[in-house]
Amino acid sequence: MMEILHYDFMRYALLSAAILGPMCAFLGVFITLRGMSFFSDAISHASLTGIAIAFLMQDYWGFPQDVFWVVFIFNAILSLVMAYFFQRTPLSPDTIIAFSFTGSVALGVMIISHLGKYRLIDGLLFGDIFSNGPRDIFYQLGLALVVLLFILWNMKGLSLMILDNDMAKSQGYQTERLNYAFALLIAATVAVAIKMLGTLLLSALIVIPPAAAKMIARSFQQMLVISAFIGLLGSVTGVLISYAMDTPTGPTIVMVQLASLLLVCLWRRLR
Amino acid sequence: MAALLKIHQISAGYEGEVAIEGVSFDIQESEILSLIGPNGAGKSTLLKVLAGLLKPYKGEIQGGENLKKAYVPQQRAWDKFLPLTVMEFLSIQPNAPFWPFFNSSAVEKKGMRALERMGVAALRKRTLGQLSGGECERVMIAFALMSEPHLLLLDEPLAGVDIKGGYDFEKVIRDLNREEKMSVVMVSHDLHLVSHLSDRVACLKRCLHHIGTPEEVMKGHVLSGIYGLPPSSVQHLRGLESMARRVIP
Numbered sequence: 132m133m134e135i136l137h138y139d140f141m142r143y144a145l146l147s148a149a150i151l152g153p154m155c156a157f158l159g160v161f162i163t164l165r166g167m168s169f170f171s172d173a174i175s176h177a178s179l180t181g182i183a184i185a186f187l188m189q190d191y192w193g194f195p196q197d198v199f200w201v202v203f204i205f206n207a208i209l210s211l212v213m214a215y216f217f218q219r220t221p222l223s224p225d226t227i228i229a230f231s232f233t234g235s236v237a238l239g240v241m242i243i244s245h246l247g248k249y250r251l252i253d254g255l256l257f258g259d260i261f262s263n264g265p266r267d268i269f270y271q272l273g274l275a276l277v278v279l280l281f282i283l284w285n286m287k288g289l290s291l292m293i294l295d296n297d298m299a300k301s302q303g304y305q306t307e308r309l310n311y312a313f314a315l316l317i318a319a320t321v322a323v324a325i326k327m328l329g330t331l332l333l334s335a336l337i338v339i340p341p342a343a344a345k346m347i348a349r350s351f352q353q354m355l356v357i358s359a360f361i362g363l364l365g366s367v368t369g370v371l372i373s374y375a376m377d378t379p380t381g382p383t384i385v386m387v388q389l390a391s392l393l394l395v396c397l398w399r400r401l402r
Numbered sequence: 403m404a405a406l407l408k409i410h411q412i413s414a415g416y417e418g419e420v421a422i423e424g425v426s427f428d429i430q431e432s433e434i435l436s437l438i439g440p441n442g443a444g445k446s447t448l449l450k451v452l453a454g455l456l457k458p459y460k461g462e463i464q465g466g467e468n469l470k471k472a473y474v475p476q477q478r479a480w481d482k483f484l485p486l487t488v489m490e491f492l493s494i495q496p497n498a499p500f501w502p503f504f505n506s507s508a509v510e511k512k513g514m515r516a517l518e519r520m521g522v523a524a525l526r527k528r529t530l531g532q533l534s535g536g537e538c539e540r541v542m543i544a545f546a547l548m549s550e551p552h553l554l555l556l557d558e559p560l561a562g563v564d565i566k567g568g569y570d571f572e573k574v575i576r577d578l579n580r581e582e583k584m585s586v587v588m589v590s591h592d593l594h595l596v597s598h599l600s601d602r603v604a605c606l607k608r609c610l611h612h613i614g615t616p617e618e619v620m621k622g623h624v625l626s627g628i629y630g631l632p633p634s635s636v637q638h639l640r641g642l643e644s645m646a647r648r649v650i651p
Contacts, residue, residue, distance in 0.1 A: 164484060221417065287494045294480050294491075294530075301453050301473035302549070303496050348485040349529075 135374055143263040144380070147271055148366035151324045152384075154275045155333075156340035156362025157282065158320055160355055161313070163341045164293045169225060170213065170314075172334040173232035174206050174321045179330045180239030181205030181322070182255055186246055199270060199322055206318035209235060214314040218307060258329035258381035260370065267326060274323045281316055285309060290351065327366075328381045339388040340365065343395040361391050405465065406431050406553060406585050407452070412461035414444075414451045420459070421447040425610045429553070432583040434575065436596040439606035440629050445589040446476060446557050448606065452587060453555050469553055472546035474539075476557035476589070482531035488541050489513055489526045495548050509548075516544040520574060536567020540574065547578075554578070556588040560595060568592070572599055593620065 135141045162171050181202035185195065195201060209231060216227045243249060254262075282289065288304035300306045324333055340361040341354070348354035369384030376383075405428040415421035422444035429435055429452075437445045450456040452463070453473035492513035493506065517523040520540040525533065533541060539559050546554055560568050572595060578584045590596050596603055596616065603619040605612040605628050612619050612628075625631070 164481065287496065290486070290490075291494045293484065294486070295475050297450070297453075297455050297475050298473065300455050301471070302494075345483060345485060349487075351484075351486045351490050354485050 135371075140261045140263070141370075141374065143265070143268060144260045144370050145367060146268055147260055147263045147327055148370045148384070149363060150268070150271045150275050151327050152336065152340075152362040152364075152366025153359040154271075154278050154362070155320060155324055155336040156344075156358045157355060158278050158316070159337035159341040159362070160344070160358050161282065161289050161293070162317065162337055163345075165289075166224075167317070168334065168338045169228050170210075171317050171321065171337050173213075173228045174210055174317055175325065175333040176330050177209055177232045177235035177239070178202050178206055178321055178325050179255055180235040180242070182325075182330075183239040183242035183246075186248055186251075187242055190246055197266070202325065203319055203322035206322050207315055210314035210318040211311060214311055218310065254329070255325075256329045256331040257379060258325065258327050258332060260327045260380045263326060270323050274319055278316060278320065281312070285312075289313070328384060332381050332385050335385040335388055336362065336366065339385075339392050343388075343392040346392075346395045346399050361388070361395075365391050404431050405429065406469065407466055408464040409452075410462050410464065412448070412451055412458045412463070414447055414456055414458040414461075416447075416456075421608070422451075422606070423609055425461070425606070427604060427610060427613050429585060429587060430601075432579060432585055433601040434579055434586045434588065434599055436600040436603045437587065437589045437606055438591070438593065438596055438603060438628075439611075443607045445606050449473070449555050449557050449587065449589050452553075470549060470551045471553045471555060472549050472551035473555045474542045474546050474557065474559065476561060480530065484531055485529050487527055487529055488517070488522075488533075491530060491541070492516065492545055492548055497549075512548060513544070516547045517541070519547060519578075520544045521570065534567070535562040536564060536570060539563055539567065539571060543574065552585060554584055554586045556586065558589055558591065560590060560592050568595060575599060593625070596620070 136145075159171075162168060181204075182198055184205060185198035185201035188194065188201065189196075213227055213231050216222060216231075217224050220227075243252065288299055288306070288309055291299040291302060291304065292306060292309065296306050320337075321333060324336065327333070328336055340358045343361050344354045344358035348357055365388040366384055369387040370380060372378070372387065373380040373383035407429040409428070410426050412425045413420055413423045421442075425444075425448060437448060439445050447456065450473075451458050453471055454466075455473065489510060493509050495509060514523060514526065517526055520543055522537055522540045522544065525537055525541065530538065530541070543554070543556075543559075559571060563571065575586055575588075576599065579586055588596075588600075597620045598616070600616055602614060603612075603616050604610060605619055605624065607628055612624055
C-alpha cells in the first residue's frame with residue numbers, strides 16, 4: 132500500500148483530501164444548521180458557468196491559465212446577489228436559489244457547447260482530484276486557514292444566528308455583514324474544492340459529515356469535532372479505495388461518506 | 403418613577419409598509435408594561451423598534467444610550483435536533499472571552515447563576531430541542547439575564563406554555579422586577595396574565611389606543627373595541643376586569 136505514496140499525483144490527491152475533507156465538513160456544520168445546504172449546492176452547480184466563462188476568456192484572450200480566480204469571482208458575485216435577494220426581497224430562499232442556479236447552469240452549458248468543450252464536462256461534473264498540483268494545494272491550504280480563522284473568530288455570532296437572527300442582532304452581532312461574509316466564504320470554498328468532487332457532487336462533502344455528526348453528537352462542540360473527523364476519514368479513505376479498486380474518485384468519496392452516515396445511523400439505533 | 407425610555411411619534415414597518423404609526427409613550431423605571439392588541443396590530447414591530455432591531459421610518463426614542471436591553475424573540479423555529487446544550491447556548495455572549503468558545507469557567511459560573519435564578523439549573527446539559535415550552539422560555543430569559551439588562555423585552559413569552567409554566571414564568575418576572583428593579587416590556591395575547599402581572603397595559607392597533615393601569619385598560623368595552631368583538635362579548639370580557647391586579651402570592 133505504501134507504494135502509492137511514490138506517485139506525486141497520489142500524494143497531492145491524499146493531501147488535498149486531508150485538507151478539503153475536514154474543512155468542508157467543519158464549514159458544513161454551520162451551512163447545514165443554518166439551512167443553507169441548498170445554497171451551497173446551488174453555488175457548486177453554478178460554478179460550471181464560472182469555469183465556462185474562464186474557458187471563454189482563454190479562448191478569446193489567452194488568459195487566465197488558472198480558472199480558480201474566475202470561478203471564485205463568479206461564485207462570489209452570485210452568492211452576494213442571492214444573499215441580497217434573501218435579505219431584501221419577499222421571495223422565499225428556495226425560489227431565489229432555484230432560478231439563480233438553473234439560470235447559471237443553463238448559461239454555463241451554452242458557453243461550453245459554443246466552445247465545443249463538451250468532452251470536459253465529465254471532469255467538471257464529477258471532479259478530478261488526481262489533477263491537483265502544488266499550486267492547488269497552496270490554494271487549498273490558504274483557504275482552510277481562512278475558513279478556520281473566520282469560523283473561530285465569528286463562532287459566537289454564527290452559533291447564535293443558527294438559532295435566531297434577531298437575537299444575534301440584539302446582542303450586537305453584525306448579522307447582515309456576517310451573512311455576506313459567510314456567503315463569500317462558501318463561494319471561495321466551492322471554487323477551491325470543485326476540483327476534488329466536481330460541481331455535481333461537492334455538496335456531499337459539505338452536507339453528509341455534519342448530518343452524520345448530528346446523529347450522535349451530544350453537544351455543539353462534539354458535532355464540530357465529529358463532523359471534521361468524518362470529513363477527513365471519508366475523503367482520505369475514498370481516495371485510497373478509488374486507487375485500490377480503480378473506481379472514479381469523486382463518486383467513491385461520496386459513497387464512503389454515505390456509508391459513514393449509514394453506519395452512524397445503525398450505531399445510533401443499536402446504542 | 404423616572405422614564406427609562408421616551409418613545410416619541412414612532413412610525414415603523416417592513417418593506418415600506420406601515421405597521422405602527424405615531425406611537426408615543428414612556429417606559430418607566432422598574433415597571434412591567436404589557437403590549438396588547440389583535441394580530442397584526444404592530445406589537446412585535448414596536449418591540450423590535452425598542453430592541454433596536456428595526457429602524458423606525460419616523461420618530462425617535464430618547465434615553466436609550468447607555469441602557470442595556472435584552473430581547474427574547476417569539477418564534478423558536480430552530481431545529482429540534484440541534485445538539486446545542488443549554489450551557490453552550492448561555493456561553494454565546496459577545497463579551498465572553500474568545501477562548502474557550504463554550505466552556506469558559508467564568509461564563510459557566512455566571513450561566514449557572516442565571517439558570518438557578520430561573521430555577522432550571524438541572525437543565526444545563528440538556529440540548530435546546532429537549533426542552534419543553536416553559537423550560538425553553540426560562541432558559542431564554544436566563545440567556546437574556548447574562549447581559550445584565552435594565553430592560554427585558556419579551557415577545558409572546560407564554561405562546562405554547564402550559565398553566566404551570568405560565569405560573570412559574572409569572573413568578574420569575576415578578577421577582578426580577580421587584581428584586582433587580584428590572585423593567586419589562588412584554589407582548590402578550592394572554593389577557594389574564596397581562597391583567598394581573600402588568601403595572602401598565604398599552605393597547606395597540608397600528609396606533610396607540612389606550613395606555614394605563616390594568617384596571618383602566620382591561621375593561622370590556624375597551625377590549626371589545628380594540629379586538630373588534632361584538633357588543634355581546636363585553637359581558638364575557640368583564641371577567642378580566644375583576645382579575646386585574648389580583649397578584650399571586
